[in-house]
Amino acid sequence: RKEVEQDPGPFNVPEGATVAFNCTYSNSASQSFFWYRQDCRKEPKLLMSVYSSGNEDGRFTAQLNRASQYISLLIRDSKLSDSATYLCVVNFAIDGNYQLIWGAGTKLIIKP
Amino acid sequence: EPEVTQTPSHQVTQMGQEVILRCVPISNHLYFYWYRQILGQKVEFLVSFYNNEISEKSEIFDDQFSVERPDGSNFTLKIRSTKLEDSAMYFCASSELGSSEQYFGPGTRLTVT
Numbered sequence: 027r028k029e030v031e032q033d034p035g036p037f038n039v040p041e042g043a044t045v046a047f048n049c050t051y052s053n054s055a056s057q058s059f060f061w062y063r064q065d066c067r068k069e070p071k072l073l074m075s076v077y078s079s080g081n082e083d084g085r086f087t088a089q090l091n092r093a094s095q096y097i098s099l100l101i102r103d104s105k106l107s108d109s110a111t112y113l114c115v116v117n118f119a120i121d122g123n124y125q126l127i128w129g130a131g132t133k134l135i136i137k138p
Numbered sequence: 139e140p141e142v143t144q145t146p147s148h149q150v151t152q153m154g155q156e157v158i159l160r161c162v163p164i165s166n167h168l169y170f171y172w173y174r175q176i177l178g179q180k181v182e183f184l185v186s187f188y189n190n191e192i193s194e195k196s197e198i199f200d201d202q203f204s205v206e207r208p209d210g211s212n213f214t215l216k217i218r219s220t221k222l223e224d225s226a227m228y229f230c231a232s233s234e235l236g237s238s239e240q241y242f243g244p245g246t247r248l249t250v251t
Binding site for chain 1: 179180181182183186194196227229238239240241242243244245
């Protein structure tokens with residue numbers, strides 16, 4: 027079974043607040059994990075790759091918990107421009123090959 | 139900054155017609171992908187392409203679909219006989235050798251009437 031599950035959303039958050047998204051995946055052999063953001067009717071854009079030790083890029087922090095098979099994304103000091111859909115993406119091994127499986131996304135709305 | 143480009147941005151076609159969607163991947167990337175996204179739904183993998191052949195494909199990528207790299211820069215997706223349910227955004231992506239980080243083009247909106 028190949029599955030990536032995300033918080034349903036939408037998250038309505040005031041500007042300046044901290045918001046966190048979680049994503050769970052079903053394949054324990056998965057090796058690579060990513061967060062993408064997608065604006066309405068636009069292409070997904072790579073936000074962060076998620077490393078096993080966790081990683082930070084400015085206001086964004088990604089963490090991986092292999093034992094519980096989940097990935098998280100934390101956004102601090104949220105800006106209006108952070109409003110988008112955040113997509114969790116996991117590399118699944120299928121019949122010896124790897125394929126990116128996409129979550130349905132969590133919509134984030136930052137309010138002034 | 140190098141980017142993936144796609145043409146056309148919007149294609150309208152009648153059911154049963156053939157369409158070719160075009161992509162120019164980032165020049166030093168060696169892996170190429172096609173995805174589709176039906177309006178309001180999740181991104182779905184169609185096919186990946188490496189070294190002039192398909193490396194993986196999903197159940198969606200049936201005999202109606204084909205991909206080609208006709209020259210050193212273009213990567214195309216052909217749908218032989220379009221159906222209404224083929225209406226979607228089609229995204230091309232590319233990645234470097236040894237990397238799973240994929241970079242997406244702006245997409246082609248396909249409308250089948």
